[in-house]
Amino acid sequence: MPVLVAAGAEFEVSRPFAGLTIGFRLHIEPKTAVLIEALVAGGAQIIAMGNEGTTQFGTVEVLTQDATTAGSCEILDRPGDGPSETAANLRRIAATKPDLVLDNGAELIAACLAGGHRPVGATEETTSGAFRLREEHAGNVSFPVIVINDSPLKSIVENKHGVGESVVDTVVRVTNMSLHKKRIAVFGYGWCGRGIALYARQRGADVVVVEIDPIKALEAAMDGFDVAGTSQVTDTADVVITATGRPDVVNLATIQQLPDGALLVNAGHDDNEIDIRGLELVAPGSELSPSLKRHDLPSGAEIFSIADGRIVNLAAVGGNGNPIEAMDLGLTLQARSLAALVDTGSDLAAGPQPVPDVINDNVATAMLQSMGQMGRTYRT
Ligand SMILES: NC(=O)c1ccc[n+]([C@@H]2O[C@H](COP(=O)([O-])OP(=O)(O)OC[C@H]3O[C@@H](n4cnc5c(N)ncnc54)[C@H](O)[C@@H]3O)[C@@H](O)[C@H]2O)c1
Known part of the structure; x- marks a missing residue:
């Protein structure tokens, strides 16, 4: 995942998340582990859970034992967790009052709203979560939420x-x-x-x-x-x-x-x-x-x-999720949007909003370069 790894290397120098906690709710699998590594490299403390039934416990083991992430990343999921454990974990993350929230379905954002917590800002990964924010929670979200799904890049490369x-x-x-x-x-x-x-x-x-x-x-x-x-x-x-x-x-x-x-x-x-x-x-x-x-x-x-x-x-057993290149792009949008919230969150309007154009341009260029397509010359 060269695009995300490059963002992580940049974060290691700029440390955009130093001293900040990120409430993280996304399928926990090898590709999202690379996102966690990038955020931790940027100084984040992470408290995480997956969506029900999608957590890969081999990945949890790596993240909680690897020296680069072990002290900075707590994952709440346990094998066999059902709806009641999932609901309890959402409440538990919201109760830690994370500075930033990364959500996948808007349920962690909903738990923050229910608990009266107002993070600096949040990102929402999915179409379904964006529907919830714009319908069920319309007018109630008092902090900016960057909807990753609304990025034209994610739509083309990941969703399609x-x-x-x-x-x-x-x-x-x-x-x-x-x-x-x-x-x-x-x-x-x-x-x-x-x-x-x-x-x-x-x-x-x-x-x-x-x-x-x-x-x-x-x-x-x-x-x-x-x-x-x-x-x-x-x-x-x-x-x-x-x-x-x-x-x-x-x-x-x-x-x-x-x-x-x-x-x-x-x-x-x-x-x-x-x-x-x-x-x-x-x-x-x-x-x-x-x-x-x-x-x-x-x-x-x-x-x-x-x-x-x-x-x-x-x-499904054996389902690996989206191809690694699509996730490289989508998760880099996540990482860079979280960093933008730290930089500019207080200037942004409350509620759901698109990924800033500058991030889309930056990530599209980085992906083209990783595909060997940028600056290529064609013979006539
Ligand atoms: N499987 C994955 O890895 C993955 C990845 C990204 C998104 N998703 C999910 O896939 C779903 C669709 O996402 P999207 O980005 O394509 O959303 P989208 O909004 O682009 O498309 C949804 C389409 O469904 C149509 N639709 C709604 N109700 C319908 C009905 N009753 N009958 C027929 N059509 C209907 C809408 O008109 C719309 O065109 C969401 O739940 C999203 O979270 C899954």
Whole structure:
């Protein structure tokens, strides 16, 4: 991750986080560990937790034992943690009154708001978290929150190409199934959906897009995909993949109409886009492999689900998350936005706002250089 490592080396000299605590809530895995190392190099003290079910405990072991991070990084997750431990950990981090907050779903920011704590500023990684800040918490956030997801760089490199590639790759690896001529219904043609549709097509699938925004539906059609309503895909979809950031997009009634053998996959942040809980009540899943379940519907049809409807490219066993280059870029945006909050947080307006242009330009240039594309000359 050369772009992030270079930012860390710069922080080691400038020490933007010296004497500051960062409340850190992001999937804990090898790539986010590099972000923690960069922040610690900049002088931060970190108290961290992952999202439920996505923490890799080998990474926790490295971070809490490695000499460079051990004394500066506490990670609260324990194997088997469920919703009550997650809620307690969020409250525990908020109670330490961190100077800065790095969030992934806006729940740590919500815990700070509930506890009356006002950090200097925060960053929010996801679309889902940005929705919460702009809807549930609208008008209540009294400190600046830089929404990393709103960066055009993250949208292109991470949400479109990173998620697209890794979701499709995870589905193929978990199922050992070829996608050629499979009919895949992608719900949502936002940044993630665009990438999933693109990479599924590259693997030979027939992709149909279901999208409620007519402009994005038109874009999908112009990009060469079939576009349909939910009821038009239910009797033909071999695979359903959701990427909307919204709950109940594929409900039980829809699941029950799917053809025999259909596979349910969620790429969105929360596990409520597909009603797997409702499906479990009528057709409890039997485990075929650690991330793959078969549900025998009363109608006799078999429906398959991956990772219980959780974010597939992270929660499925063997899911490595986004490719390392995409994470290099996205996590550098995180690191540099946190440093900008220390520098300019008091000048920024309260509430959600975009990544400053100067950071986008800096990180785009650094990534182009790391790809060997900057300053290259072309022969005529
Ligand atoms: N899997 C990952 O690694 C990963 C990475 C980044 C983001 N995400 C998550 O993926 C989800 C989508 O993110 P995004 O950046 O593409 O968001 P986005 O806002 O760009 O796109 C979401 C799209 O879904 C559409 N939509 C909403 N409700 C719908 C419905 N009922 N039926 C069909 N379409 C509907 C919207 O119109 C929009 O076009 C979010 O939950 C986000 O947090 C996942």
